[in-house]
Amino acid sequence: MTTGTASSRAPEKEHAAGKMSATAYVAMRRNILDNVWTVGFQATEIEISEMLGMSRTPVREALMRLQQEGLIKVTPRHGMRVLPVSPDDMKQIYQILTSLESTAAELVAARGLSAEELKPLKRASEAMDEALAADDLDAWARADEQFHTHLLDLCGNEMLRGVVLNFWDRAHRARMVTLRIRPKPVNSTKEHGALVSAIRKGDVAKAGAVQRAHRERAGEELLGLLTRLGLSAL
Known part of the structure; x- marks a missing residue:
């Protein structure tokens, strides 16, 4: 019974994690597009997590999406930097x-x-x-x-x-x-x-x-x- 319950909860956890990642992505992207985070702005995963009030995992996933869009540059152990408008x-x-x-x-x-x-x-x-x-x-x-x-x-x-x-x-x-x-x-x-x-x-x-x-x-x-x-x- 315990195994079945844990298994049934797995999709719920995945859904919740996906929502957190999407929330982090939307909030960070809006900060960049509205120039709240201006060009050259830098922050670590920990700092962004504290700003958004969430764990580092959804923040990390959101950072990868933003880097793929060319809005930021992510450097291991140094966090991210907002790139200039080209x-x-x-x-x-x-x-x-x-x-x-x-x-x-x-x-x-x-x-x-x-x-x-x-x-x-x-x-x-x-x-x-x-x-x-x-x-x-x-x-x-x-x-x-x-x-x-x-x-x-x-x-x-x-x-x-x-x-x-x-x-x-x-x-x-x-x-x-x-x-x-x-x-x-x-x-x-x-x-x-x-x-x-x-x-x-x-x-x-x-x-x-x-x-x-x-x-x-x-x-x-x-x-x-x-x-x-x-x-x-x-």
Whole structure:
């Protein structure tokens, strides 16, 4: 009986361990992407375990995942170090975002959605305007991300949505680094308005073109800033 009970509990322990590892991964990744842990930040497994209030095993597993993503470098007995944002990586990521988000915009326009269904895009665009008027760049960045997320939610292609959101997370880190040193983002708000207008009219070609131009402009601006800052400054 004892053996059977222990055996039945094994899957439960594995499930719990998997949840702890996932929790550690999400928390650490968010710290890096939001620049809470800035480039060059270093910490040992023990220090991170204490920060997160969990054992070293899930932390170690999470560190391996983050290293595979190129966000950190793990050195035995020395812990991990947050790696810099690479302009080359961002260039490739923005090429992907430009292509796939343009496709998403076309898909949304082709669906003939109602004004009610398009309300999330309108609300996010209005929130961006309000944030700019209040000079609240953090609120603007949140509203901008909500706009792009809603666009993906409405495109009707879950695979495309998943791929874009993965790369969007990576781009988020670079955007937060440059948020306060780039020109006031009035162009993004205007471009979002033009995109919503094209979608409402069901103009597939224009929706794709507007989104492509928006991403190309934003990408060039971001890459220019990253290059001028230099990797050591990130």
